[in-house]
Amino acid sequence: MDEREEELKKIKNEILNLVSSPLYAERVENKYFPVIGEGNHRADIMFVGEAPGENEAKTGRPFCGRAGKVLDDLLQSVGIERKDVYVTNIVKDRPPGNRDPLPDEIAAYAPFLDRQIKIIQPKIIATLGRFSMAYVMTHYGLDFELDTISKLHGQVFQAEGFKFIPLYHPAAAIYNQHLMSTLKEDFKALANL
16 A cells, blocks of 8 residues: 555545534434545546535445536546546535535535645646635635636636646536536646646
8 A cells, every 4th residue: 555545545534433524413324425535546637526416425436426427428528537537525425415515514524635635646626516616726825716617617727736627517517408518628628738
């Protein structure tokens, strides 16, 4: 086991035992798993979603449901294999009813994401959705650039040695089919990085 794997395993164990989490009782009650992240521990691209959905919480795997299928199709459309990227969320446990994550939930889990970024050291962080976009951009001092995701998607920002590209969440294309062509264009920009 290499050093990165050991550090990521520590994060997993801490999250498994995070009884102070505002979502821990929800996890236990529904027999859900926390969704830590998966993929290449030396990935150049890290995708950061918002929080796990039901399929993810049942399996402990990020983006394994319908939105995951859209993500896989988008990656394939630009010749990137999922095994070559790292996929995670800010919030590691499923919010009830698939609602948006609350500020205290983001605050409880964000330090784990920060550590994952430090361990994996991606060159590009692609945020999936407005909550991950807002957190990552604010955390890396780009809050002055913040706007709606409809204005920022597909643009490239740089700070602290990383490139950031906000993207619509793949689930958005499930509910709004015309966003699929927008996502495909944004993934081309990502691939060109």
